[in-house]
Amino acid sequence: KRVMAKFVDFSFAKTYNQYRPQYPDSLFQDVVRRVPNPRRLAIDVGAGNGQATLPFASYFEKVIGFDPSGGMLEQSTPEDHKNVSFQQSTAEEIPLPDGSVDLIVSAQAAHWFDQPKFWKECERLLRPDGVVAIWGYAFCSINIGNPILQEYIGLVRPYFEAGRQILDDHYRDIHPTFGKVERQEFEMVKEMPWEAFVGYLGTFSGLNNYIKKHPEVPHPLGDIRQRFKEAAGGMDQVRVSWPVFVIFAQKEH
Secondary structure (H helix, E strand, O other): OOOOOOOOOHHHHHHHHHHOOOOOHHHHHHHHHOOOOOOOEEEEEOOOOOOOOHHHHHOOOEEEEEEOOHHHHOOOOHHHOOOEEEEEOOOOOOOOOOOOEEEEEEEOOHHHOOHHHHHHHHHHHEEEEEEEEEEEEOOOEEOOOHHHHHHHHHHHHHHOOOOHHHHHOOOOOOOOOOOEEEEEEEEEEEEEEHHHHHHHHOOOHHHHHHHHHOOOOOOHHHHHHHHHHHHHOOOOEEEEEEEEEEEEEEOOO
16 A cells, blocks of 8 residues: 655645646646546546646636645645635545546656555546546756766655655556556656756655654755756756656546
């Protein structure tokens, strides 16, 4: 059984919201086009701060984000979208009626779920022809100073929760238990200021766990920040690339 990482620390949740990369519009459009009309209800499971919840507001009559962590949900902004709401719930027991959902999505979260229970719950919730779309991204690479980045990843990687390996394996060990299944992969690229990129590295739960385990050790990002500055040679932007992988499953009649 997998247990979702609990981002209950408010400051950590706020940092997560500030620095995490934004998914491209093309991803949401590809997901939506697979869902036949009428598009009444979409839900985001493991919604976190609502980053992958809110973009569906313009396509569905109602959107609900579910997450077990109240700290993350406090960072969501549903007031800008009147048809979006958030509730605290696990992925395996969603408080909605059978056959009531048109689309179920999960972004960068499905590797924490109890897979058999999650897919059974998806099958219960979906109406015929309803769609599940789960996606995630693995560790990134950068165009300047990549060996420094990989050294940092090597330092904190052992301190991630066990589900992280499923993510690193590009969800190849996740197998939907019903319907027509399709897999896709693409690259997500973003130009970022160096300071924002270092801020992103600070959102790693492995770093959070490392600091708790070794409170006497200097914060690793202090050294990393200086080394990146030297490697950049005056360039103030870095190009960041993440491998993204998507699994679609459509319920049959």
